[in-house]
Amino acid sequence: MKSTLTILLLVVMLVQSFSKVWIVLDYQANKNYIAEFLCVNKAKPQMHCQGHCYLKKQLAKAEEAQKKSTNQNQKFEITLFCQNLFRVTFIPAFKQNSFQAFKSVFYLFSAQLNYFHPPQVLVKLLSAAI
Numbered sequence: 001m002k003s004t005l006t007i008l009l010l011v012v013m014l015v016q017s018f019s020k021v022w023i024v025l026d027y028q029a030n031k032n033y034i035a036e037f038l039c040v041n042k043a044k045p046q047m048h049c050q051g052h053c054y055l056k057k058q059l060a061k062a063e064e065a066q067k068k069s070t071n072q073n074q075k076f077e078i079t080l081f082c083q084n085l086f087r088v089t090f091i092p093a094f095k096q097n098s099f100q101a102f103k104s105v106f107y108l109f110s111a112q113l114n115y116f117h118p119p120q121v122l123v124k125l126l127s128a129a130i
Contacts, residue, residue, distance in 0.1 A: 019062050019066070020059060020062055020063075023055070023058045023059055023062055024055070024059075027051065027054070027055045027058070031050065031051060034051035034054050034055075035049075035050040035051040038051060038054045039051045039053060039054055040053045040054070041053055
């Protein structure tokens, strides 16, 4: 299924990109019919048109259609909208054990809560000097 879809998309892209080639090949294959029935200048044999006018019209029409499609494709806008539809909550698989690798008895820490303050006499002398 995927391969047939891929081949189909590839063929469509190739046909679109070679549209002028297809027009010229169609002209070459049906040159006699175009010169006899579709040529605008068939009443003027001295011009030796032989359907070139029809070919020019078809190529101009293809060029115009291609320009029109490229102008439409230039404006491309993406609107991104994200919404949290559900919330995922993770449940721990294992509960923490009360096992401690290091006993808190061996860990000593004494916090010193009083900080060094300079004597007030020295602070007054320095502030008066400034």
